[in-house]
Amino acid sequence: MTQRKERADALRNREAVLAAADDLFASSQSPRSVSMDDVAAAAGVGKGTLFRRFGDRTGLIQALYEARIQPLRDAVDSGPPPLGPSTPPHDRVRALLDAVLRFKLDNRHLALALEEAGSGSPYHAEHYTWWHRTLRDTLRQIPSVPSGDFAAHALLAATRADLVEHLSGQEHFTADLMRSELASYVSKVLADDNDSDD
Incomplete structure (x- = not known):
């Protein structure tokens, strides 16, 4: 019985930490400014609890990122179109990259x-x-895509968070403009002019 209570407390602590970290990263001017001390204080737990649970700041960030992205991954792995595996490949590539970009914009x-x-x-x-x-x-x-392996790297590079941050913060791209530019780029990579699916 005691063991069950400890597990429930540990789960509540984990959820409190992730929620606090989520709020801090969302409201911060720079991700570098969010420390483990800040997260512990916001979550109402000791700093030692964070290190025992997540290992270090990177482990905490990874856990939060995974919790946030899991619904999207589920949709990609087994969901319906446009993200799911039954989607025609041209449409799915477009949808996958748009989903990555939207996730980066939202987070x-x-x-x-x-x-x-x-x-x-x-x-x-x-x-x-x-x-x-x-x-x-x-x-x-x-x-029409000569190297799926390289093309996947090249296309994902267009959604890197540091690029999204630069375009949004320094070049004042709106989210809609970024999505439109990415969609246009993807169409050219996929040689859509010769695409019988369109």
Whole structure:
């Protein structure tokens, strides 16, 4: 009985920490300004609890990012069109990249914090390898794309959080303009003029 209570308390603490971190990253001027001390204070837990649960700041950011992106991943893995696997490949590539960009726009500081976390190459991160594999496998179904593996990297580069932040903050791109520019770029990569699906 005591063990069950501890598990429930631990779950509540985890949810409180993730909610506090989410609020702090969403309202911060820069993701670098959010510290473990800030998160612990906002969540009402000891700093040691954060380190025991998440390991370090990078682990906390990764856990929060995964919690945020899981519904989107579920839709990509097994959902209906336009994201799900039954979608025609040209349409799915467009939808996947638009979904990545919208997620980055909606979670700008969290996504930027993850890219800046300094936990090794961002291209080895689990969330990146998953997106790359999904996009690559879809691109390989399109004969006009010469290298699905490289094309997946190149297209995902257009959705990097640091680029989204630069375009939004420095070049004053609106979300709609970014989405429109990305869609136009994707169409050219997919050689849509010769696309019998359109």
